[in-house]
Amino acid sequence: MNATDRTPADLLRSALAADPARPLVTFYDDATGERVELSVATFANWVAKTANLLQGDLGAEPGDRLALLLPAHWQTAVWLLACSSVGVTVCVGGDPADADLVVSGPDSLDAARACSGERVALALRPLGGRFPQVPDGFSDYAVEVPSQGDRFAPFVPVDPSSAALDVGGTSVTGAELVERALAEASSLGISAGARVLSGLPYDTWEGLFAGLYAPLAAGGSVVLCRHLDEVGLDKRVESERVGVVLR
Template identity: 50%
Template sequence: MVTTPYELLRHELQRDGSRPFVTYYDDATGERVELSVATFDNWVAKTAGLLRDDLAADAGARVALLLPPHWQALVWAGACWAVGACLTDSIDDAAAVVTGPDSLEDAAASDVDDVIAHSLRPMGARFADPLPIGVLDYAVEVPGHADELVAYVPPSADEPALEAGGAVHTLGGLVEHARERAKQLGIGPEARLLVPASDVRAAVVDAFLVPLVVSGSAVLVQNEETAGRDNRTAAERVTTVVPTPAPTADDHEH
């Protein structure tokens, strides 16, 4: 039985890698990005390679994810769980910090050795201005890594995966939570979810984990202009609109 998020992703890749998996909108910028299962897996593999090979982060490492609910945040979740690293929203005791522009100053000033920054510009572009000394530009560092994650030891389902609200959730616990969440939403196989998100942890569950467990897909929307929801729902063939605010993994312990 599939017991970890990365195993689920690889299963879906083998089942139908060409189908859409995550479609991302930012209504504040007009950006739209669509990633197939295969493309998403490719980003996860490259990012996991960056984690493992450049940052020496593997099972048990804590990675502070300070990104908004962006498609690249979902990639980092997948990459961390592929190598067994644990996501946290706290810089304290983190082995690495992943930051966007809004939290860049605090991340750069921290005592964490490895800080990886995302410009969050369209098409994953690099920063236009120089970064603080010692901060890595994700868009510069990740392309050189392999398209497939190989020669590694798969993490156990009991590995810590998400630290939030004082609780630590395992890889296997997150899969079970996603299955429960799918039941709560009343969705079936191949559902396409519209996920209006303001919280990255809710986005990771509803736009990444839930689609995986139902062999479905998600339309992740940041800064949603709700007046256009009906048109987007029709255009994207959405089957279920996730209520906002959406519950996060904090609501369930496993």
């Protein structure tokens, strides 16, 4: 982190400038056997493409509210940072009927249809695969994002004092999110280069900080585990050189 970092998008830019090749997010789904590792550079590229989709094709503007109906997943982490890049407020598990846009996984499509704005669906298949058939009323993220630009510039500079993240009706600004991420990293013992394994869901502040924001702010990385298999945990901690385990 640099002293000038005021939003999560700033944190990502600093991480990219410091060491683009180091791992940032390593994702496991123990129900499917999937493993995906994204370096800072690869993660930032996904964020840029998603931010371009959000700002360009979906017409999102700073201050818009996006209902995010996704589990702890590497693509969820991408959406969180893409929204920060545009200035869109992410409402984790928010009511789609009250949102300007909605991003949904395959298990929440019915609820997501309550949104009157743009709707994006993610299949959450291994390797970012597409839906076999695009759900009615949705854009398929895996179809739309590959053609987006690899660099992103917001039409309007993001205001660090604007709401960035809402969880359970409690919201924080971009600047507050960065401050809290640094505080959480310190309290959890996450330092530069640390590897954090998180089996926590993304629907709580604790899970979001452990599974993304605190490692990013501290210059560490996260091993994000969905459907965590406790039996193989010790072996994973060893193979992934994990220093902090949160589950």
